[in-house]
Amino acid sequence: MSTVDKSNVTYTGAESALPGFYLFSEYPASTIALSVARLLNPDYKGPAIRVRRSSDNAEQNIAFVNGVLDEAALLAFSAGGDAYVTTLYGQVGGLNAQRSVAAAQPRIVSAGVIDKVNGRPSMYFNGTSHYLVLSGASLNALRNVSQAAIFTVAQLDSLDVTRIAIAFSGGTSPARQGIIANSPTLNRLSTASRRVDGEASSQLVSAADVGANVHVVAQVMNYAANTQALYTDDALSASGVASTSGPGATSDTASLTAYVGVGVNTPMSGWWQGHISEVLVYGTDQSANRSDINQHAMSFYGVAA
Incomplete structure (x- = not known):
């Protein structure tokens, strides 16, 4: 019987296809579930965030794709400028986090570059007016x-x-x-x-x-x-x-x-x-x-x- 060494095999599929990717498939759902970077609840079918771009103040919903934020859509919409989160959609019970006042909205894109921590999208709060x-x-x-x-x-x-x-x-x-x-x-x-x-x-x-x-x-x-x-x-x-x-x-x-x-x-x-x-x-x-x-x-x- 021959064997095949698979120790150097790299998985290249979607993260969401990996076992245990969705938090709420493994553990109980929370009352508040907010994430700008990932889909926590596999049963949630709504958008991830709604953003406003700086160039003309137009707004658009950005979805999750394969369990993570659709970065390509976010960058295409921001068109090289800044973008701010007007709504962070709740993944349980419709509890959304939002602000309609432009000066209060946290940033998600800066000059065409997505704000990130450790390679994952993240909202940036400026320490004076964002919440x-x-x-x-x-x-x-x-x-x-x-x-x-x-x-x-x-x-x-x-x-x-x-x-x-x-x-x-x-x-x-x-x-x-x-x-x-x-x-x-x-x-x-x-x-x-x-x-x-x-x-x-x-x-x-x-x-x-x-x-x-x-x-x-x-x-x-x-x-x-x-x-x-x-x-x-x-x-x-x-x-x-x-x-x-x-x-x-x-x-x-x-x-x-x-x-x-x-x-x-x-x-x-x-x-x-x-x-x-x-x-x-x-x-x-x-x-x-x-x-x-x-x-x-x-x-x-x-x-x-």
Whole structure:
């Protein structure tokens, strides 16, 4: 019997044909599912993003092709200029992140070159005016929960002031939970968590500097047990309490609004400066899947442990 050495064979087909490519084929679907670079949900048939080009302010939807953003269509539409994301379409429940004001829209193409991190398309937030907003009845699934988890793929350019990648407002709390880059002198990631309206925020701060690399960041909260954990690239960075008021379910008296790329104080502050590629938010216990979800993103975005 003869054998054939296949050790040097290279797969040249579509990424999406590889086993385990779609996150939601392997793990539960999240309440919020946003990605500018990849199709998370194989059942989602809508566009990836809607963009506005700088030359004439025309807008066009850009699709996913073979599970990833159609870069050729995006470049053809931008026609050598800049392009900005007006809508990042949600892949579950119609929860889209969007802004109609041109000055607020994050960039996706700069002078005919797609903004990327580690070779993958990513929105660039300028640190002064760019942000996206999610609102709607579907966010109510996150209002009164005993556990929650947020996953973000992001890269930070500047930490001269506090920068916020994803945050929620509800009731009288300026931020119920969120992933933050904090401490200008230390360049570290942190989280903020509130369980009930008006309580003081419980914050965690990573023990190590994050630098300017792209990271897969997870914030996992168990309100019933009053625990909170921050993970950076699948490694535990910090842990503590989820609520300064003690254990229990979240209790939001007003509808939630989610913000990508900015804090939710009035006036707004904490503008993110750098890239954000992906946001997943769960209102359920994902402790058993947390590491796998992190590693799934790390593999796609080329992030080392």
